[in-house]
Amino acid sequence: MDPSDVAAFTAAARRFADEVIAPTMGVGRDGDLAKLDRVLTAAEEAGFLASARPKSPGYDYGAWGRAALEDGPAASLAVLEELATACAGVAACVHFAGLGGSELRGAKRRPARASVAICGAQQLEVQETGLPALLDAWLGPDVKLAKNGRTARLTGRKPFVYAGPDCEGFVVYARGEGDRWARVWVPADAKGLEQVEVGLRMGLAACQVTHLELCDVAVRASDELPEADPAQCLGRLWLGLCAIAIGNGRGALRVAHRYAAERRQGGGLIREHAAVQLLLGGAESRLAAGGAALRQVASRREVDTRLAAMLKARLTLECAQAVTDCLQVLGGYGYMEDYRLEKRLRDALTLKSMAGRPDDLLRLAATTGSER
Amino acid sequence: MSSPLDPARARESLPPLGRLLFDATPRSLWDRDTETLPRRHRKARERYRRFAQAQLAPRALECDRSVTDDEVRALFTQAAACGFQTELLPRPLGTGSVRTLLGEITWPAVLKAEEFCAACGGLGLALLAHDLGMAPLLLSGDLKAVLRWQRKIYREIAAGEPAIAAFAITEPGAGSDVEDTKGAATAALVTRARKVSSGWRLSGRKCFITNGRVARWITLFAAQENRGIESWTCFLLDASMEGLSVGHTERKMGQRAADASELVLDDVFVPDERVVGRVGAGWALNRNVLNFSRPAVGAVAVGIARCAFEHAVTFCNTTRLGGRPLTAYQDVQLRLADMMTKIQAARALVWHCARYRIPFQAAGSIAKVFCSDTAWEVSTAAMDLLGDHGYLHRHSVEKAVRDARLTQIYEGTNQINRLAIVESQIGAEFCVTQDP
Numbered sequence: 176m177d178p179s180d181v182a183a184f185t186a187a188a189r190r191f192a193d194e195v196i197a198p199t200m201g202v203g204r205d206g207d208l209a210k211l212d213r214v215l216t217a218a219e220e221a222g223f224l225a226s227a228r229p230k231s232p233g234y235d236y237g238a239w240g241r242a243a244l245e246d247g248p249a250a251s252l253a254v255l256e257e258l259a260t261a262c263a264g265v266a267a268c269v270h271f272a273g274l275g276g277s278e279l280r281g282a283k284r285r286p287a288r289a290s291v292a293i294c295g296a297q298q299l300e301v302q303e304t305g306l307p308a309l310l311d312a313w314l315g316p317d318v319k320l321a322k323n324g325r326t327a328r329l330t331g332r333k334p335f336v337y338a339g340p341d342c343e344g345f346v347v348y349a350r351g352e353g354d355r356w357a358r359v360w361v362p363a364d365a366k367g368l369e370q371v372e373v374g375l376r377m378g379l380a381a382c383q384v385t386h387l388e389l390c391d392v393a394v395r396a397s398d399e400l401p402e403a404d405p406a407q408c409l410g411r412l413w414l415g416l417c418a419i420a421i422g423n424g425r426g427a428l429r430v431a432h433r434y435a436a437e438r439r440q441g442g443g444l445i446r447e448h449a450a451v452q453l454l455l456g457g458a459e460s461r462l463a464a465g466g467a468a469l470r471q472v473a474s475r476r477e478v479d480t481r482l483a484a485m486l487k488a489r490l491t492l493e494c495a496q497a498v499t500d501c502l503q504v505l506g507g508y509g510y511m512e513d514y515r516l517e518k519r520l521r522d523a524l525t526l527k528s529m530a531g532r533p534d535d536l537l538r539l540a541a542t543t544g545s546e547r
Numbered sequence: 548m549s550s551p552l553d554p555a556r557a558r559e560s561l562p563p564l565g566r567l568l569f570d571a572t573p574r575s576l577w578d579r580d581t582e583t584l585p586r587r588h589r590k591a592r593e594r595y596r597r598f599a600q601a602q603l604a605p606r607a608l609e610c611d612r613s614v615t616d617d618e619v620r621a622l623f624t625q626a627a628a629c630g631f632q633t634e635l636l637p638r639p640l641g642t643g644s645v646r647t648l649l650g651e652i653t654w655p656a657v658l659k660a661e662e663f664c665a666a667c668g669g670l671g672l673a674l675l676a677h678d679l680g681m682a683p684l685l686l687s688g689d690l691k692a693v694l695r696w697q698r699k700i701y702r703e704i705a706a707g708e709p710a711i712a713a714f715a716i717t718e719p720g721a722g723s724d725v726e727d728t729k730g731a732a733t734a735a736l737v738t739r740a741r742k743v744s745s746g747w748r749l750s751g752r753k754c755f756i757t758n759g760r761v762a763r764w765i766t767l768f769a770a771q772e773n774r775g776i777e778s779w780t781c782f783l784l785d786a787s788m789e790g791l792s793v794g795h796t797e798r799k800m801g802q803r804a805a806d807a808s809e810l811v812l813d814d815v816f817v818p819d820e821r822v823v824g825r826v827g828a829g830w831a832l833n834r835n836v837l838n839f840s841r842p843a844v845g846a847v848a849v850g851i852a853r854c855a856f857e858h859a860v861t862f863c864n865t866t867r868l869g870g871r872p873l874t875a876y877q878d879v880q881l882r883l884a885d886m887m888t889k890i891q892a893a894r895a896l897v898w899h900c901a902r903y904r905i906p907f908q909a910a911g912s913i914a915k916v917f918c919s920d921t922a923w924e925v926s927t928a929a930m931d932l933l934g935d936h937g938y939l940h941r942h943s944v945e946k947a948v949r950d951a952r953l954t955q956i957y958e959g960t961n962q963i964n965r966l967a968i969v970e971s972q973i974g975a976e977f978c979v980t981q982d983p
Binding site: 204334335373374375376377378439440441442450451454495499502503506507508509510511512513517520521524525527528529530531532533534535538 | 612717720721722723724727729730732733734735754755797798799800801807878882923927930931932933934935937938939940941945948949952953955956957960961962963965966
């Protein structure tokens, strides 16, 4: 896509966020989740949600569509950021569906909605050094693909796997022969697959989050996917979460600015108070710096996984701080569900904790930095 | 087997006098800190903790999801049966000690606040807000308020009734303004008191009132008609008064077990005898109540931080990596040590504040600001430490994060409290010219 196309598509995503997603946010603690499927269907029809089906509107230019693989992640990240200005949860559903779809590009299986199960338990032992070894530790030895003649079976556990609703299956990264990484399509109704709900959680309520328990799941030859670099998938996962964090922050900032322009305390509008200006200015600068860093990384065609890890660690922290500062502008109202800022803070904090502890991401950056 | 270089074992190589001067015993900081207190506070702290662990902690997660008014009232009467809800007055009027009134007035509040909120921020707030509702009666300097009303309420409580009190100052158009001198001058107040024969007629609204829905007694502040906050007067209302109703109950991010409700006043008749203190002395009374309540909010924050920390430690002690608990790993140790350090510093500040014979504005605000910011840092750090587990409700850390956030807002936002610190010390450390 050339830059003007990216700009137009981004503007369309912004309109979609304002006109389709935002109106569903007024009901319930996390928006009207009963309308989620309708919203995602609309996102698919509008071309933002990518699937593996070549005829789907988002196949080429949706988040993590074909163009993301060929031209780089900039357009995908821009779409995710705009969708997240209305709801981080919806943006996350689009993100994971897109990741799943991108893994299945060219495969025989072409579900409408998929996701990817890539991270292991992320427990880095101190002796790992070098990016490939660290990534191996990151993906975890948890799931193995064992081949016996013509049959292949998948066994193990993938914790905290994210997906949108109606997810038809997962691309699972597993240890294959010779300790290499295999990618396997596992349908959601596969015999031996159990999806264990993680239970009540803080944010991103629109996503389903489960532990995948794989107990001798039979894998057809046609479901084994060609080898691919897991580092690219991990990098896209992290960059997408960064984009969602920034969009969520921008949405919070919009609410805070509007409130500050209407609320009177101390004899005047609160936006005239230094305390409020410091909060808003702080949030603005954090989001601006984060956005600039993300665009810099997104301008490269191939995803730099190490940079993506560092951005994920740093940027989600800054965005969470920006959102909490925006909430503070609203005082007591910011803490109440009705004003929708506390939801944004819950989503921001979830984005910070998920898919990699900040400390593990920093250690990955430090340990691989010594190679330079 | 520990290494001979471990301090506890290395100590054995010292002669007896040397060993006496070297404390390497592995004991909890809670035990050590408690030992530094005078006996009466030690015993109180232990009692609060026992109650919190037995009655609050087991209910914390469930009450965060949903809690009924009856459950809150039942818990209140349980706490009251232990003497915890009548401590502002000494025996025989209440269950406090004479020392409380003679310069230790904040100690019971801060010790209780930390222990209750270390078990559950929401249930802790529901119990603690009662003292906030009662505080104007004591601090008004009006013996009638104490002997007639506070004693009466304490007798109801002693008889086993859930005579919960609430403190009502915040209004829809005046949040920060009722907690700040400059803002107060131009506060957009809607709750008004009109003088009538033998009493007053009150109309208006109050919002975000903790225990507003379950309270039987309410200390409520209203300005006189056509006058500003300088005419604020404190009235003692009760839930049975005609024209007083509970409006909207907020759905909060955290501390959910304590309701925050709107009170609607539609020409409520309040007899003269229910004026607390002097007519027109409400603003001063309000400011002084905040001087006493802000250290307690600091202690609430310390409790919530401790809750997050303790649950994170439990997780790290029980989750294994490579055959060892997570607490064996240096990066985990570093983060836990930071959390522990911050909690200790915050508690030290609260206890320092409690040592002032009468808490003053800067003391309370400093404690509140520092401790609430610390609670946020510690609880979010705990969430980060747990990774994906950090956002799961069942580990209690994400609940602590949501609970901690409110401590930076109520009792005056931390921004308002920072201004209060400077205001308090003008003429001391600070030399500024006030606006006319």
